[in-house]
Amino acid sequence: MNDTQLHFFQDWFQHHILTFQEPDPLHQRSLDMKAAHTFRVCAAIDRIAAGLGLAENDRRIAAVTALFHDLGRFPQYQKYRTFRDPDSENHAKLSIWELNRHRVLQPLDFSERQIIRRAIFFHNRLRIPENLDPQTLLHCRLIRDADKVDILRVMAEHFQMEESMRNPVITLGLGTDTLIREEVYRLLFEGRAMSYAKLKTTNEFKVLQMSWVFDINFQPTFEILKERNDIGKIAATLPDTPLLREALNLVNDYIEKRLKDQ
Ligand SMILES: [Fe+2]
DSSP states (O other), X not given: OOHHHHHHHHHHHHHHHHTTOOSSHHHHHHHHHHHHHHHHHHHHHHHHHHHTTOOHHHHHHHHHHHHHTTTTHHHHHHHHSOOOGGGSOOHHHHHHHHHHXXXXXXTSOHHHHHHHHHHHHTTTXXXXXXXXXXXXXXXXXXXXXXXXXXXXXXXXXXXXSOGGGOXXXXXXXXXXXXXXXXXXXXXXXXXXXXXXXXXXBHHHHHHHHHHGGGGOOOHHHHHHHHHHOHHHHHHTTSXXXXXXXXXXXXXXXXXXXXXXXX
16 A cells, blocks of 8 residues: 555545534534544554554554544444444444445555455454454554544543533443442453443443453553553542452553563
């Protein structure tokens, strides 16, 4: 991929999202939020890729993956008025469908197209399959790291905001009940992430997001996490219990540990 092709994709994205404009400002706000998320994921992935010292071509592939990873959010919202995949469709599949429909990746050679499509396809899975080739695996990991960094930021900002200003689409319509079942913390202590489908409350969703740290792959990502401290900001909005403190210590110790091993 060359720079001209990368710029073509960036221009195409900018124009394409305009075709999803909504007359109602409330709906437009949900789409603007996804566009802003995309641009910040592009910035994050570039920082991670640069931090890893990746070659120019891999940086461009990463940039395109980030640019298109959530493309499916636009048709998803237009059709279903939700960002909840279980109530609509898998948005990663929709992203690929949208790319294929418009033949956007056509100018690239097959192997690059395939890497980008696979990285997008697996970006929102609980786990990545084990049999991927090294370059595909690299790009799967990059987009997953960059996406998580920005989702944590969106959540931290959302929960710090005054309640009347919050956009309910962000918390996927989960209950406002403050209960956190002990098993949700227990999964975090095991260093595993819970599946979305099992969550019951918004506070459980926050604990799930704290557990994402165990799924982060690269040192430059841990640097961003430490610098921004969005996990700490999210934790500060949870009921202060011994379980929460234990969870937060575990997460912060893990970040420190990963920053130390090179
Ligand atoms: Fe996504």
